[in-house]
Amino acid sequence: MKKLDHAYALIIGVDNEQKTTQVLRDAQAIFDVLTNQELCGYKEENITLLLDKKATTESIIAAIDKYINKIDENSSFLLFYSGHGGYYEGRSYLLPYGATSESLILGEQLREKLSQMKSKRMIIMFDCCHSGGFFDGKDDVISQTISNNTAQNTLRKSEDLEGIAQEIDDEQGMVIIASSQAEELSWGDNNDDYSVLTTSFIEALNAKHKHFFADEYIRMVETVNYVFTRIPELIKTLKERSDIVKDQTPYANLQMNSDFVISYIPKNFKDKIVTNKFKIQTQQKAPLTSKSSNLESWERAEGNNLLLFVHGFSGESKDTFGNIPKMLQADSNFDGWAMKPLGYSPVVQPQLGKDIWGAILDVDKIAGFLKTSIKYKFKDYNRIAIVAHSLGGLMAQKAILGLDADHRNRISHLIMFGTPSNGIAPEVLAKQWNKKYSALSSEGDYITSLRKQWKDTFNHTYPFKLKVAASSEDEYVSVESCHKPFDETHCEIVDGKHLQMVKPDNEKDDVYALILNTLTGSKFFNQFTNKEEINLTLGKYDAVVKKLLPNKDDLDKRGLTQLIFALEGLERKNEVYEILNHHPMAKNNTDLMGIIAGRHKRDYLKTYSYKSSQLSRDYYSKALEISVENEAYSQIYYHAINLAFLSIVTDPETGKSEMKKYANQALEATEHCDDNLWKYATVAEANMYLGNLERAKEFYIKASTNIPIREKVSMHTNAYAGYVALTNKDEDEFTQFLKAQLLS
Structure with a gap:
């Protein structure tokens, strides 16, 4: 098997003679799996293993210094620590063998050492036997391991891995994983070989999480996602054996410049690597960049107060909010405010990719990171104002609920844009997403529990200023989902589609x-x-008609669109067609008809209203008819591909023949048009409907090369919903391709 020449690791296991052999077994197990040439491909000479008496302060520092001198920018570095830690005179520490108060390894000292390494691919893992929150000042006795439903080997509660992790985080090229949150314990079982964190990490290195092999590597993001998925499953099993076991949620901070390689996949999986002539770009090895390359942005650290921007899963930490931070920084009212993003670097993907929606696992993961950051990383700011977009708003709500009263009172403002606070309608999840995101259902346990906890905690009286903004142009999140959980005084309407609404x-x-x-x-x-x-958004159609209808001859395109929607809302269809057939600006205007059809299509995809689907089809059909008469080929393929989509999504059982008719019509029209990304996307989508999946892949790759993420997300929404309606498959090789190519 090939070896990873530039992969280095320092494995530390320190029990300090507490007789909890699991600590040492965990460290030894990580060493064994990394050096197993049938598995990970590390060179044994590139790994240092320090167990108990060998893991003194001097030997740990010496090992780190050795790697500082040895590691270059092409290297990766893994630090795995299994042992104990704590808090001493206001500073977090790790506890080497036989250490005194003068020889602890402090968090700040570890950070200083790690910052000297040239590697931009670093993973730091803390797997302590228990990691409850020592910052609360309690002196509880907690169990270290369990066996036969009885507690064994108790220690004083003193560990806080989150605090240590926050202290060494440099926000640039490091992935940090701790086995549990501050208020939780970390568990293992003497009946099993290892702790739950070590078990899940070893399983990931054995590729237990992979169903789709695009190359020969195990990568960082998928490993973290597996750990977060697997630990609750292992804890559930432990709970069945013992009533003393409690929930355990790992902590992770992914601040890195590339989704880097950890190891090779096991040798016996090599024959399962998917190969074809079209390489999926996001699964090729990411290029290395300088540590500072993704930080050239608007971030400002100075100030007593913090304005924190939290993006959703389709966004990026430096880009989602456009010029808003810079415009605020130019305003003298904000001279005392620091401004920071909280999120991923561009190459880091959550579990489901950079989709509009995400996995609840990801929501909780980032919410935990946000909560911890407020408690530790941002502890020196007197006030914190949060501006959140999309699912970032759910993360913010979850994080705020997890704070104690003192930290919660430091939150001064919460402003949310396009956040599905009331979840997604069940019929939308069933019809468009094939229940892929069912945990986000408005009727599901997660959303109903969140809403109950929010109501019980605040009862509509907040210690911070709250504003919740929705848009009628939002193609993903309904106004009802944004506004329903909150009093009208906190709710506003703004302009713009989902991904553009926070880019003024x-x-x-x-x-x-x-x-x-x-x-x-x-x-x-x-x-x-x-x-x-x-x-219009609030359903006050009479007011719109009363103002606009008398002046219809002087209205621009936007005014006409608003008037048409209001007349439709009042079911005054004859007047709508009168305007479309005779108004100078509207007559035979296929672009205007496409705008109206698109808005009804968006409403259909948010509500699955039969009325909306029929109106959308009517307007696209009328626009297509006029476009064919005028030989306007770009308009032909635009309207035809939308009709193909609606045919299969609205009626999967009987709509296939119409879908194929419109797909062929769209394809034929593209042959008369110049190349551009939407022509490529149309060719891809049409071939997907016609069963030519390899050609569809070819043109999705062409369409998505070097374009912004918002266009990719738009392509994925249509492609995924259409494919699921056509095949009733939400997880196969083609959907994996769509995710890798369009949600990266």
Whole structure:
């Protein structure tokens, strides 16, 4: 088997004669699996194993110094620590063998040492036998291991791995995993070989988590995701054996520049690697970049107060909120505010990729990181204001609920945009996503529990200022889901589709004005989103018609669109068709019809309303008919591919023949058009409907090369929903391809 020439590791197991052999077994097991040439491919001479009496302060520091001198930018470094730690005179520490208060390894000392390494691919793992929160000042006695339903080998509660992890985090090129949250214990069982963290990590190195082999490597992000999935399963098994076992949730901070390689996949899996002539770009080895390359941004650390931006799973930490941070920094009202993002570097993917929705596991993972950051990393800020987008708002709510009263009172503002606080309608999950995101159901345990906890905690009276913004243009999150859990006084309407709504063009845009006015305490007035748009969103159709209909001859395209929606809402269809057939701006305007059809399509995908689906089909069909008459080929393929999509999504049983008809019509039209990303996307989607999956892959790769993530997400939404409706498969080789290619 090939070996990883530049992979290094320091494995430490320190029991300090507590007779808990599992600590040493865990460290030895990690060493054994890394050096097993049928598995990971590490060179034994590149790994240092220090067990108990050999793991003194001097030997640990000497080993780190050795790697500082040896490791270069092409190297990876794994530090695995199994043992004990704690808090001494206000500083976190690790406990080497025989250490005194003068010879502890402090968190700040470890950070200083690690920062001297040239590697940008570092993973630090803390697997202590228990890691309860020592910051609470309690002196509880906790169990270290269990066997036959009885507690064995007790120690004083003194460990806080989150505190240590936060202290050594440099926010640049390091992945940190701790076995549990501060308020939890970490568990193992003497009837089993290893602790639950060590067990799950070894299983990941054995590729137990992989069903799709694009190359020969085990990578960082998939490993972390497996650990977070597997530990609760192992804890559930332990609970069945003993009533003293409690929940355990690992801690992770993924701040890194590339989804780097940890090891080779096991030798016996090599024949399962998927190969074809189209290489999936996101699964090729990511190039190394300098530690500072992804930090050239708007981040500002100075100030007594912190404005923290939390993005969703389709966003990126430095990009999601556009120019908002820089515009705020130019305002003298915010001279005392530091501004930071909380999230992933561009190459780091959550479990389901950079999708609009995400796994509940990811929501809880980032919420735990946010909560911990507020407690430790951001402990020196007097006030913290959170601006969140999409599922970032759910993470923020979850994190705030997890804070104790003192830390919660440091939250001064919470502003959420496009957050599905009331979850996703069950019918949407069933029809569009084939129940893939069922944990986010508005009727599911997760959302109902979150809403109950929020209501019980605050009862509509908040210790912070709250604003919740929705948009009628949001193609993914309904206004109801954004607003329903909150009083009307906290709810606002802004302009823009889901991914654009937090990217204002200037200071006059609603989203910026809402943030500015909320933070400064002034009154918010919609400037960009006009009154008619708000009334349409709120279902006040009479008010829109009353104002716009008398002036219909002078309306621009946007005004006409609003009038048409209002008339439809009042079921005044004849007047709608009168405008479309005779108004100078609307007559035969396929672009306007496409806008109206698209809005009904978005409403259908959010609500699965039969009325919305029929209106969307009607407008796309009328626009297609006119486009064919005028030989407007780019309009033909645009309307035809949308009709193909609607045919199969609205009626999977009988819509296949219509789907194929429209897909062929779209393909034929593209042959008359210049190349661009939407032509490529149309060719890809049409071939997918026609069963030509390899050609579909070819054109999805062409369409998604060097384009922003929001366009990729849009392509994936159509492709995934269409494919699931067509095949009723939400997890196979093609959906894996879509995820890897479009959600990266």
